Amino acid sequence: MTLASLIDLGVDVDHIRRGLDSLNVADLKLVVDDVKKCGFRSKFILVEHPEQKAHRHLHHIDAMIDAAKAITDSAKTLAKAIFLCVGKAEARVHGCDLQKVHFHEVGAVDSIADIVGVAIAIDALGVQSVSSSPVPTGTGSITIDHGRVAVPAPATAEILIGVPIAECAIESELTTPTGAAIIKTLTERFPSARPFGPSPAMVAYRVGYGAGSRDLPGQANVLRITMGELQSGTNHPGQLEADRVTLLETNIDDATGEELADVAERLFAAGALDVWQTPCVMKKGRLACVLAVLCGGSKVTAMQNLLFExxxxxxxxxxVLERTKLVRRSVTVKTDYGTARGKVVTLPNGNERFTIEDDEAKRLATAAKVTTSEIREKALLAWRSE
Structure with missing residues (x-):
């Protein structure tokens, strides 16, 4: 459906076919047709090929992509990144080494054509930023090589960790591991100010529609992709970064200030991005505080254990929260009081802003017996004069 939408968006299908042909998969044929779903016109893709039962490993697929002479290096890199996303999820689900993962359905020729075709199309469009609505997975159960499983399939659920999921009661698999890996990889490799949510402010140039094979009750089984230019001030590639963080909160009404300070130190030492306390009034009029912890997704379990213990x-x-960050870099400046580290951030309008690290300002101020304000002024002047 993604590949069909990109072709409907205007990507030359023959360009994609040439790239797929260079994979040297025998008798692979990409068939493109116009169909209607619930009265809406859209493109439909069918990948035709002889039946194959072989299960491929990640290195087999990487080698196949690397050997394709009609695919650009950037498209190859993107295709391999999508397969790596799937591979990591499969390795996690099956509890095995990444290089030993059998790709089953995703290693089938049609999925290889889908992923590589999408990479070729994205590369051809010169995409700089990608955002998506929350992802609908559907509900119910499906049968895969390992038997009956709940929707979303285990690999899909693993891939979508950290991705907003849209509420959907349709009893069907609406997002496959392939689709989940494509959208997650695209939003990570082409970051926007808000990877998932409402459409950003933009001037739309083209809209493409890709149809799925099934007919869904009450709605068109169609994926829509809009291409356009972000409006000034919404995002500037290279000046804004986007990621996802997890916010943990708990209400505490029986801890001393010393105990809370100790917990905060332990959380920071374990990798918390930030920790703060907010006064509140709980039930029965008890004075308390909300203890909040901001951390990366990989640190959630450690942070929770520290709070419980x-x-x-x-x-x-x-x-899970979406976060927009200014791009930053570390610099060293030479002041009259010594050398100090600081950081420079790039603002959306292209201007830069310098700030000396707080610990560095305190260190120089203590050694010189001056105020930290004077150190900050000297450091800023030193940076501006470079």
Whole structure:
């Protein structure tokens, strides 16, 4: 459906076919047709090929892509990144080494054509930024090589960790591992200010529609892709970064200030991005505080364990947040009081802003017996004069 949408968007299908042909898969044929779903016109893709039962490993697929002479290096890199996303999920689900993962359905010729075809199309479009609506997975159950499983399939669920999921009661698999890996990889490799959510402010140039093979009750089984230019000030590639973080919160009404400070130190030492306390009033009029922890997804378990072990909480609220960051770099400046480290951030309008690291300002101020304000002014002047 993604490949069909990109072709409907205007990507030359013959360009994609040449790239797929260079994979040297015998009798691979990409058939493109116009269909209607619930009255809406869209493109439909069918990958024709002889039946193959062989299961491929990641290195087999990488070698196949690397050997394709009609695919650009950037498209190859993107295709391999999508397969790596699937591979990591499969390795996690099956508890095996990444290089030993059998790709089953995703290693089939049609999935290889889908992923490589999407990479060729994205590369041809010169895409700079990708965002998506929350992902609908559907519900119910499906049968795969390993038997009956709930929707989303295990690999799909693993891939979509950290991705907003749209509520959907349709009993069908609406997002496959291939589709999940494509959208997750694209939003990570072509970051926008808000990877998932409502459409960003943009001037739309073209819209493409790709149809799925099934007919869904009450709605068209169609994927829509819009291509356009972000409006000024919404995002500037190279000046804004986007990622996802997890916010953990718990209400504490029986801890001393010293105990809370100790917990905060332990959380920071374990990798928390930020920790803060907000006064609140709980039930029965008890004065308390909301202890909040911001961390990366890989640190959630460690942060929760620290909170459970070092506070009296019996429950922790959790939510995944999308974050926009200014691009930053570390610099060293030479002042009259010594050398110090600082950081420079690039603003959306292209201007830069310098800030000396707080610990560095305190260190120089203590050694010179001056105020930190004077150190900050000297450091800023030193940076501006470079």
């Amino acid at each position: 070092n506070t009296s909480t019996i429950g922790i609220r959790r939510q």
